[in-house]
Amino acid sequence: MTTYRDAGVNIEEGYKAVNLIKNIAKETFDSNVITDIGSFGSMYLLNMDSSEYILVSGTDGVGTKLKIAFYMDKHDTVGIDCVAMCVNDILCHGAKPLFFLDYLACGKLRSEKVATIVKGVAEGCKIAGCSLVGGETAEMPGFYEDDEYDLAGFAVGIVKKDLAICGQDVVQGDILIGLASSGVHSNGYSLVRKVFGIDENPKILTRVYEELGLSLGEELLKPTRIYVKPVLNVLEKVKVKGIAHITGGGFFENIPRAFPEGFVAVVEKGSWDVLPVFKLIQEYGKVEENEMFSTFNMGIGMVLIVSKDNVETAMEILSKEGINSYVIGTIEKGEGGVVIK
Known part of the structure; x- marks a missing residue:
């Protein structure tokens, strides 16, 4: 029998880390923070033209799926994954994604490969209906192998406060x-x-x-x-x-x-x-x-x-x-x- 822990991933330790982080993060909260750490998206109340809106943000990466891209030398779709993992999360609160930023760190910067990866990010943004407004590319020799990279992203969306979805109306029989x-x-x-x-x-x-x-x-x-x-x-x-x-x-x-x-x-x-x-x-x-x-x-x-x-x-x-x-x-x-x- 093979388990996720056997593969090196300890889910329980991840839960413990989140609980420890919660108290640290709460020290920075102001009255506009609506959700606790651990929600699909982080919700921040924003007043616009006297109407109440909520900004919903989310961040995530592609994870070790990137290893498959390395082995296959195929890099045109992982950007879609990066966008999907972020925008699908903020969608859980009913938010429409507005914009997206990516972070790409690599061992050796190869412009054509970077362009291919970011083309996938842009395709994901088109599918999600949001704008790719910026990002960061970091070349880190000695930290990553020459042909390796990591890819993460950050999305911000918006929803009216009275339309935000937080599960509060769920009842038996739904x-x-x-x-x-x-x-x-x-x-x-x-x-x-x-x-x-x-x-x-x-x-x-x-x-x-x-x-x-x-x-x-x-x-x-x-x-x-x-x-x-x-x-x-x-x-x-x-x-x-x-x-x-x-x-x-x-x-x-x-x-x-x-x-x-x-x-x-x-x-x-x-x-x-x-x-x-x-x-x-x-x-x-x-x-x-x-x-x-x-x-x-x-x-x-x-x-x-x-x-x-x-x-x-x-x-x-x-x-x-x-x-x-x-x-x-x-x-x-x-x-x-x-x-x-």
Whole structure:
């Protein structure tokens, strides 16, 4: 049995770090800070023309998915991942992304490679409908290998205060709508690399698996889906009570962030199509099901929480936007965050 901890990622230590950071960060808060550390996006109240707006910001990186880009020498899509990880987070509060900045650190600056990476960032911004207004490129020889780089980003969006989504209206009987992912997205790659022994044998990335219909490397470099425009269209017509972006920590960490304590999300297995790549990872690495759901998105990249009366309308809008969606469960009273049955 292979676990995320075996791959060098200690989720529990990550939780501990966040708790320690919370108290440090709170010392800097002023009265305009609305959310605590740990929300999908950070919310800051802004007064504009006597109306109350909230700026919602988020920052993230691509993670060790970049190792796959290094091995494949393919750098045109990781920028989309970088944008997606940030804008999908602030979307969880109903915010429309306004602008984006990137940070690219490398061992040896190669202008054409940098341009290719940033072209992907720009493509992600176009998909999300926000502006790439700046960034920073740092050449750090001796810190990164010549052909290595790290990529992170920062997004700012805006939402009217009375339309901000924080899960406060979620009640028993509300429905979980799962939005299909494009693949592994941008988390869990330390476990993926360990399962397939990619670092020891990068050539395995060229292997074509019948289950996938393409090479492992091509599958793993599929860019993270950006949900901004489809979900904003839903928000124009439907009251969405909570939104969860399924990233690191999978179902168990992320879905409970979209509703208050005292409730539990009951997720029904078999209610959506688990993508073949996840079945392959589980089988190849002998990964337990619970570990899969606490590491990967399993084919569901985002979850919307709506009342029963709004399910059909929301799913119709998503379908028109080219997003497959599924009713994957319900909200019930209880404790424990998420139950998968």
